[in-house]
Amino acid sequence: MENEYSKVKVNNEMDFCSVTEAEVKTILEKAFMKARVSYFLRWEKPGLLSKIFGGGKDRIVFCINSAQLETADAVLKELGDIEGKINMLKTKSNNKIGF
Numbered sequence: 001m002e003n004e005y006s007k008v009k010v011n012n013e014m015d016f017c018s019v020t021e022a023e024v025k026t027i028l029e030k031a032f033m034k035a036r037v038s039y040f041l042r043w044e045k046p047g048l049l050s051k052i053f054g055g056g057k058d059r060i061v062f063c064i065n066s067a068q069l070e071t072a073d074a075v076l077k078e079l080g081d082i083e084g085k086i087n088m089l090k091t092k093s094n095n096k097i098g099f
Contacts, residue, residue, distance in 0.1 A: 013093040015042075016064045016072055017086045020057040024085045028062065031075045039064045063093050
């Protein structure tokens with residue numbers, strides 16, 4: 001039996017920011033957990049040209065629920081000293097889950 005919510009597609013994730021350094025990732029994760037910001041990580045491998053010309057680090061994208069945008073922004077303001085090491089995205093997430 002189908003209920004009225006079965007046909008509703010909810011896609012409220014957004015790419016909030018990205019980092020390349022493991023230390024910054026750890027600091028941001030701890031701050032998000034403390035503030036109860038729900039997130040998941042998407043790891044992006046560097047492209048071929050990045051590997052050839054150097055700078056080929058993995059990029060880690062923090063995806064959050066768009067309803068928690070204000071809370072996540074407040075967390076970043078509190079972490080002012082690492083703000084320069086974070087690349088802000090704030091775009092609609094295009095995460096595809098294949099079944």
